[in-house]
Amino acid sequence: MxxxxxxxxxxxxxxxxxxxxxxxxxxxxxxxxxxxxxxxxxxxxxxxxxxxxxxxxxxxxxxxxxxxxxxxxxxxxxxxxxxxxxxxxxxxxxxxxxxxxxxxxxxxxxxxxxxxxxxxxxxxxxxxxxxxxxxxxxxxxxxxxxxxxxxxxxxxxxxxxxxxxxWLEVLLIKGITDTQEEVVQIAQCAAQINPDRIHLNTVTRPPSDISITGLTLSELEEFASLFTPTAEVIAEYPTVSEVITSAKDIQQEDILNVIQRHPCSLKELSFALSVSEEMLKPVLKDLIHQDKVEVFNIRGRELFRYKNK
Ligand code: SF4
CATH class of the missing domain: 3.20.20.70 (Aldolase class I)
Known part of the structure; x- marks a missing residue:
């Protein structure tokens, strides 16, 4: 390993x-x-x-x-x-x-x-x-x-x-922790912990229980002010201007190492490995063909996930 x-x-x-x-x-x-x-x-x-x-x-x-x-x-x-x-x-x-x-x-x-x-x-x-x-x-x-x-x-x-x-992370879920009452209770507990920062998140990647869904950005922003310090809604994407287009060989193992821990969109994978999206596409296609990677759709986002056998 x-x-x-x-x-x-x-x-x-x-x-x-x-x-x-x-x-x-x-x-x-x-x-x-x-x-x-x-x-x-x-x-x-x-x-x-x-x-x-x-x-x-x-x-x-x-x-x-x-x-x-x-x-x-x-x-x-x-x-x-x-x-x-x-x-x-x-x-x-x-x-x-x-x-x-x-x-x-x-x-x-x-x-x-x-x-x-x-x-x-x-x-x-x-x-x-x-x-x-x-x-x-x-x-x-x-x-x-x-x-x-x-x-x-x-x-x-x-x-x-x-x-x-x-840095405390609070992840809110639609239908479970999306009411004022639930979020106020979480905020009161967070205040007792007294963290330096609070990050507000929701379900944006394929969850273990596929019936689970996330809140919208505006819902998260509304709840952020209930926390002390005010919670920061975690941005979903990196600033992709930092992506470097590289001609280096792409190792299948590098891709698997990343998505095994963290299902990624093409854009995120491109950033993580500093390789252009166009160069990644054929390698991902090959990994899907080998049955090592699967594609998963969540809220319109296409994510690549390691296929655990
Ligand atoms: S690894 Fe998964 S199941 Fe375990 S605490 Fe983290 S999110 Fe929960």
């Missing part, structure tokens, strides 16, 4: 080099909106999943080729489930000054070992998709030992101990 992938354009973190710490779809939640599909390995406890030396070797090689804005621990599941998380962050810090971000569902922050690992990161981006236990169970579908109070108190405790940036 390659741990380092990208860089990919991240709506929150610009040009971000990803490090995947857990095997595909290893998580302690099974969110209805998950773009990776249903959780196939639902874990109760942290485990050992990676060789830190191998990750650092891969990272060093990659950093000789690219200059990302962030190194982001993210990927095929929940990174805090990886026992080596703290060691990985401290080893990254020894070889580069590029800021380290961690995208997490936040559900293990009630554990002191997880909080201790994360204090070394420059930015931690936890999720908060509900303001009560009923909605938390409905949207995030956590393992049975985690209820909403445990989850929220973990986030509040982490804020007390952590002096880096907390």
């Amino acid at each position: 390659n741990h380092v992938f990208g860089p990919v354009y991240s709506r929150r973190l610009s040009k971000s080099l990803g490090i995947d710490l857990v095997p595909f779809k290893t998580c302690n939640q099974d969110c209805v909106y998950c773009q990776l599909g249903p959780t196939t390995c639902k874990l109760l406890e942290r485990g050992s999943f990676c060789n830190v030396g191998k990750i650092i070797t891969e990272l060093k090689q990659k950093l000789e080729q690219v200059s990302p804005d962030f190194i982001t621990l993210v990927g095929s599941g929940e990174p805090t489930l990886c026992k080596e998380l703290g060691e990985v962050i401290s080893e990254i810090k020894k070889i580069t000054s590029i800021p380290v971000a961690v995208l997490t569902n936040g559900s293990l922050l009630f554990q002191s070992d997880v909080r201790n690992d994360l204090v070394q990161a420059d930015i931690v981006c936890p999720s908060l998709d509900a303001g009560n236990d009923y909605t938390f169970q409905r949207v995030n579908r956590p393992i049975p030992t985690i209820d909403f109070d445990t989850f929220l108190n973990g986030l509040i405790q982490f804020r007390r101990e952590y002096h880096g940036q907390i």
Whole structure:
């Protein structure tokens, strides 16, 4: 398994080099909106999943080729489930000054070992998709030992101990968290966490539960002012003027490495790999023909997704 992938354009973190710490779809939640599909390995406890030396070797090689804005621990599941998380962050810090971000569902922050690992990161981006236990169970579908109070108190405790940036992501879903009452509850919980920034998002990629849909941009903008600080609605697309047209050979593996973690439109893939859309098209066609990639339509957007067999 390659741990380092990208860089990919991240709506929150610009040009971000990803490090995947857990095997595909290893998580302690099974969110209805998950773009990776249903959780196939639902874990109760942290485990050992990676060789830190191998990750650092891969990272060093990659950093000789690219200059990302962030190194982001993210990927095929929940990174805090990886026992080596703290060691990985401290080893990254020894070889580069590029800021380290961690995208997490936040559900293990009630554990002191997880909080201790994360204090070394420059930015931690936890999720908060509900303001009560009923909605938390409905949207995030956590393992049975985690209820909403445990989850929220973990986030509040982490804020007390952590002096880096907390960027909270709130993802709203049509028909579940699209009412004033639900969003006010989420905003009240967010205020208790006291994050540095709040990012408001919705379903824009193929979700695990295909009956789930997102809110419109104007609905998100309306809800943004209910949060303190006012939430930033996350833009959907990068500024594609940064795309570089390159004549380099396109490796099928590079494409698979990106879309395995993150279903992408042609435009996003073009940005992530710095290759023109026209050059990508025949390679994608070939991957579809090989049954390694499938095309998925969501709200009029065509996305390419890894075909997990
Ligand atoms: S969205 Fe994140 S937390 Fe939710 S199931 Fe997917 S990987 Fe797990």
